[in-house]
Amino acid sequence: MLIHTIDEVREHVKKWKKEGLSVGLVPTMGALHDGHKSLIVNSVEKCDKTVVSVFVNPIQFCPGEDLDKYPRTLEEDNNLCENAGVDIVFAPSPKEMYGEGHILSNDFLTYVIPPYFYVDKLCGKSRVGHFDGVCTVVNKLFNIVQPDFAFFGQKDAQQLIIIKKMVNDLNIPVEIVACPIVREKSGLALSSRNKYLSCTEKEEAVVLSKILFNIKACYNTGIVDIEALKDTAYSLLNENHDLEYLEFRDENDLSEKEKADENTRVFIALKIGNVRLIDNISLKH
Numbered sequence: 001m002l003i004h005t006i007d008e009v010r011e012h013v014k015k016w017k018k019e020g021l022s023v024g025l026v027p028t029m030g031a032l033h034d035g036h037k038s039l040i041v042n043s044v045e046k047c048d049k050t051v052v053s054v055f056v057n058p059i060q061f062c063p064g065e066d067l068d069k070y071p072r073t074l075e076e077d078n079n080l081c082e083n084a085g086v087d088i089v090f091a092p093s094p095k096e097m098y099g100e101g102h103i104l105s106n107d108f109l110t111y112v113i114p115p116y117f118y119v120d121k122l123c124g125k126s127r128v129g130h131f132d133g134v135c136t137v138v139n140k141l142f143n144i145v146q147p148d149f150a151f152f153g154q155k156d157a158q159q160l161i162i163i164k165k166m167v168n169d170l171n172i173p174v175e176i177v178a179c180p181i182v183r184e185k186s187g188l189a190l191s192s193r194n195k196y197l198s199c200t201e202k203e204e205a206v207v208l209s210k211i212l213f214n215i216k217a218c219y220n221t222g223i224v225d226i227e228a229l230k231d232t233a234y235s236l237l238n239e240n241h242d243l244e245y246l247e248f249r250d251e252n253d254l255s256e257k258e259k260a261d262e263n264t265r266v267f268i269a270l271k272i273g274n275v276r277l278i279d280n281i282s283l284k285h
């Protein structure tokens with residue numbers, strides 16, 4: 001069922017809660033692919049009712065980013081959700097979420113701001129304010145849907161860690177379920193932004209996962225020196241790859257690792273043409 005208003009979602013959730021049914025939430029920005037679908041399948045399996053939100057959240061886009069051209073495919077998204085057994089697709093307008101005129105101004109909106117330590121690195125470094133926008137909208141969605149479980153992909157591992165931190169710090173009564181990264185056969189992590197890639201760029205984009213798999217393979221042979229592991233990546237890069245970061249960070253709190261170990265996650269961001277792509281891998285055996 002496709003719903004555009006907060007009140008209507010609340011009505012359904014109220015009824016479900018009265019009946020003692022558990023509710024799962026899958027927050028998305030739409031243009032759904034098999035990565036999103038895996039989150040949805042997890043929720044449908046685990047929860048009595050599943051809500052998928054489809055909302056291209058304007059306050060998590062920085063100036064100059066792709067807010068206007070971000071793919072919007074609500075009809076297909078709704079079909080995918082219906083076929084997967086989703087109960088509600090919640091697709092609000094920016095006005096429904098933020099009210100008229102307040103969309104881009106933090107003078108008029110109460111924000112949820114994650115700790116600086118978590119956002120001054122990786123994607124937060126180049127996307128200033130991005131995680132404020134993410135935490136604010138996810139908090140709003142939690143308040144609207146009041147889910148028992150919320151499903152997030154490890155594809156956006158920094159986001160997942162920050163959301164877990166927010167839920168813990170603010171005592172939000174929801175269990176966060178982390179879902180593994182879904183990849184194409186080539187290794188490329190599925191992403192709505194892959195739609196921006198030309199055929200040749202898509203082939204180039206395989207380098208992200210190649211670098212990560214290579215690092216993990218070297219770590220598995222016993223190499224723990226981070227510079228040595230990074231060196232294995234540089235030989236795979238060429239002039240078409242604009243590396244933004246390749247970092248080894250703690251799985252739980254994003255602190256920098258001195259040596260690779262079982263709690264290390266390797267994060268990469270790289271631009272191919274105008275398309276910025278991210279990926280990551282856990283070094284856990």
Ligand code: AMP
Pocket residue numbers: 027028029030034035036038039151152153154155156179180181182183189190191192
């Ligand atoms: P987005 O629509 O890009 O905001 O993503 C919505 C959710 O889907 C987030 O929790 C993402 O981490 C997750 N997601 C996106 N791509 C993948 C993927 N390839 N594998 C697993 N989860 C994903």
